[in-house]
Amino acid sequence: MRPRLLASFWIHAVWIHSALCFTFAPSLRMKQFSRSQCFALRPLRTDIPNSPPSYNLEDEFLQSSSLPPAGAAKSTIFPSVDARYIDGCIPQSLCVSMIDLISSNASFQSEHTSKNKHSSLQLLAPTSLTSYLLNVIREHMPENLEENEFHGKAKLHSVNRRFRVYKYEGSTRDTFYPHVDAGWFQAEERDGTLTSSPHRLQGSRYSLLWYLNDDFKGGETNFYSIGTEKQDLINNKNIVPVESIVPTTGGVLLFPQALSTEMMEWAETNICPHEGAEVTEGVKWIIRSDVIYEHEELTDVLYRYDDVVRETMKPHREEEEGDGVGIYSRSFLEQIDCLYEPVMGAENLGYVLHSLVRFLKPRKVVEIGAGYTTLFILTALKENDLEMKRIAAATAKNRLRLLDYPWTVENTCSSWSETNSKLSVIDNCEHQKETASSAVTIAGEMGLKDYIDFKIGDAFEANFEPESVDLLWCDFGVGARMKDFMRANWKTVKPGGYVVVHSSLTNKNTRMWVELIRRGGREEVTGLPEGSFHHISMLEQHKRFQNSITILQRRGDEYAEPIYSQYA
Numbered sequence: 001m002r003p004r005l006l007a008s009f010w011i012h013a014v015w016i017h018s019a020l021c022f023t024f025a026p027s028l029r030m031k032q033f034s035r036s037q038c039f040a041l042r043p044l045r046t047d048i049p050n051s052p053p054s055y056n057l058e059d060e061f062l063q064s065s066s067l068p069p070a071g072a073a074k075s076t077i078f079p080s081v082d083a084r085y086i087d088g089c090i091p092q093s094l095c096v097s098m099i100d101l102i103s104s105n106a107s108f109q110s111e112h113t114s115k116n117k118h119s120s121l122q123l124l125a126p127t128s129l130t131s132y133l134l135n136v137i138r139e140h141m142p143e144n145l146e147e148n149e150f151h152g153k154a155k156l157h158s159v160n161r162r163f164r165v166y167k168y169e170g171s172t173r174d175t176f177y178p179h180v181d182a183g184w185f186q187a188e189e190r191d192g193t194l195t196s197s198p199h200r201l202q203g204s205r206y207s208l209l210w211y212l213n214d215d216f217k218g219g220e221t222n223f224y225s226i227g228t229e230k231q232d233l234i235n236n237k238n239i240v241p242v243e244s245i246v247p248t249t250g251g252v253l254l255f256p257q258a259l260s261t262e263m264m265e266w267a268e269t270n271i272c273p274h275e276g277a278e279v280t281e282g283v284k285w286i287i288r289s290d291v292i293y294e295h296e297e298l299t300d301v302l303y304r305y306d307d308v309v310r311e312t313m314k315p316h317r318e319e320e321e322g323d324g325v326g327i328y329s330r331s332f333l334e335q336i337d338c339l340y341e342p343v344m345g346a347e348n349l350g351y352v353l354h355s356l357v358r359f360l361k362p363r364k365v366v367e368i369g370a371g372y373t374t375l376f377i378l379t380a381l382k383e384n385d386l387e388m389k390r391i392a393a394a395t396a397k398n399r400l401r402l403l404d405y406p407w408t409v410e411n412t413c414s415s416w417s418e419t420n421s422k423l424s425v426i427d428n429c430e431h432q433k434e435t436a437s438s439a440v441t442i443a444g445e446m447g448l449k450d451y452i453d454f455k456i457g458d459a460f461e462a463n464f465e466p467e468s469v470d471l472l473w474c475d476f477g478v479g480a481r482m483k484d485f486m487r488a489n490w491k492t493v494k495p496g497g498y499v500v501v502h503s504s505l506t507n508k509n510t511r512m513w514v515e516l517i518r519r520g521g522r523e524e525v526t527g528l529p530e531g532s533f534h535h536i537s538m539l540e541q542h543k544r545f546q547n548s549i550t551i552l553q554r555r556g557d558e559y560a561e562p563i564y565s566q567y568a
Helices: 003-015 092-105 127-138 230-233 259-268 306-313 315-320 330-339 349-360 374-397 412-415 436-445 480-491 509-520
Strands: 039-046 055-057 077-079 084-087 109-112 118-124 154-159 164-168 175-179 187-190 191-194 202-213 219-223 242-247 252-255 274-276 278-281 283-295 364-368 422-427 451-455 468-476 493-502 533-539 548-554
Touching: 039 092, 039 118, 077 242, 084 330, 092 533, 118 187, 127 154, 127 202, 127 252, 127 283, 154 202, 164 175, 175 230, 306 374, 306 436, 330 374, 330 436, 349 374, 349 468, 349 493, 364 374, 374 412, 374 422, 422 436, 436 451, 480 493, 480 509, 509 533
Parallel strands: 039 191, 055 118, 364 422, 364 468, 422 451, 468 493
Antiparallel strands: 039 055, 077 084, 084 252, 109 118, 118 164, 118 175, 154 283, 164 283, 175 274, 187 191, 202 252, 202 283, 219 242, 219 274, 493 548, 533 548
C-alpha cells in the first residue's frame, strides 16, 4: 500500500461493514460502530420515466467536517483522450463496504439495449462522500476551464450527488459498447423524489468512474478513435483501442462528457468514445458520477440577460406550490380527489385545460358545468398571474431581453392586472353526480376564491357581453341543441378566442353537429357564421364515453396573429 494511501486509510474505518476499532494516534478518540450506524438506504421516486431503482444513501454518522484531507495518489494522464486515472486513491475498505451495503439492501434493474447489458441503480450520495471525492480528485483535475462556445470560463465546483451504480456479470457477458457520456446537473431530493436541480452557471464536464473491485476478468475501460460505434467493433475484431484502462480497486477514472444536446452533437466529432469491455468472469462493480464546474457569466452583450430571462420564464414549482397551487403536487391531487367522478370523464381534461390556459393566457374564462376541471383552470389563472408578476418586475428593470431584444410583448404585459383574471362558472347543479358546489368550496380552501364567479343557472340563459370571453369551456349535456347554444354565444367570444366542447365525437347528437361544421354547413344548421372559425377535434381512443373534445377558434376577417420576426 502506498504511504500516502495508508495515511488516508483511517478515515474510512467508519465505512467498514463489520464493527471494528482502529487505533491510529494517541490523540484520536476511538469509537466502535457498525455499518448501519453510518448509512441507510431509503427508497426514492425518480423524475425520469423507466429510471432504475433509486435510493437515498443517508449519512447518519459521518459529517464532512470529520473527514481529514484526502491523501494524494499517483495519477496517469492519457492526453490522446483527455483522460486521467488515479490509481488506488480510495481505500479498499470503503469499496468493499459500498458493495456489501448495496448488494444486501438494494434492488437492481436489468439494462439490455442495443449498446449496453448490465444491471443498475441510482444513489443520492451524502455531501460528506461527494466532498471527500472532490478532495481526492482536485489535484488531478484542471481547476479552471477556458471559455468556449458552450460556456464562459469555469471553475471546479463539486461532485454530483447522483451516483449510478453498475454491476457487470461475467455469467451473462455484460458490456457497454462505445459511447460518449451525457452529463447531468447536480442532484437533490425533493418531496421524496430523486431529481436534478439545474443551475444556470453549473454543469458537469467530466465523468467520474469509481471502480469498487478488480477481482474479475475483462471489463477494461477502452477508448476508441472518434466516431467508433458498436457495429464497427462487430464488423472488425482487429480494431485496437486508443487507450485501455485496467480497473483497480479504489481507482478513479476521469474523462470528458457532453452536457447538452448541442454539446453531444459537438462531442461526436471531438470526444473519443469509451466502452466497458465485456466481463468474462466474476462481477465488476462501478459507480459513475460527474465532476461539476461553475461557469462565469458570458460577457457578450447579446447574452448578458439570459439568466434573468431564464429565471423569470421557467416554471417556478416551489413558489407556486407554496401559494397553494401546482397541479402535480400531492396536496393538490388530494384536495380535488373528491371531485373526480368517472362518469364525467375529466381525468385527463383537467391537464389539457390547464395547459391551454397557461399557454393562451386568457383573462376571462367561462365554464359551463363545473367540477373536477374547475380547479385546474383556477390554478392556471393564478399561475399566469404569478408568471406575469415576475415578467413585470424584470421588464421594469429593462432586463427581460434575449439577444439584447425585448423578449415579451410590451402592451400585453404592461396591461396585465391580477384583478382581471376570472373564471365565470354556470351550473344548474341538477346532475345526480353534481360536484359544482364542492368545487367552489375547495377553491376557497385553496386560496382561489378571488378567481371564481359561480352562478347557479341554465347555460341557455347566460348573458355575456359581446366579445368579452377569451375561452368558453362547454361541459354540459347540450346534445342536439348545440347549434342553438352557439348561435346565442358565439359573438360573446373575442376574435382569436376559443370554444372547447366536451364529448363531441362518439355520441350521435353532438357528432352530427361536428360533421356539419366539418362540411362547412350554413349558420342556420351549425349556429356559426360561415368562414368565421377554424376547428380541430381530439379523441381519447381508449374510452367509449366522455372521450373527446372539439376546439373552435373565432377567426374570419377579424383576427390575425402578429408577425414579430423573420425566423424565430
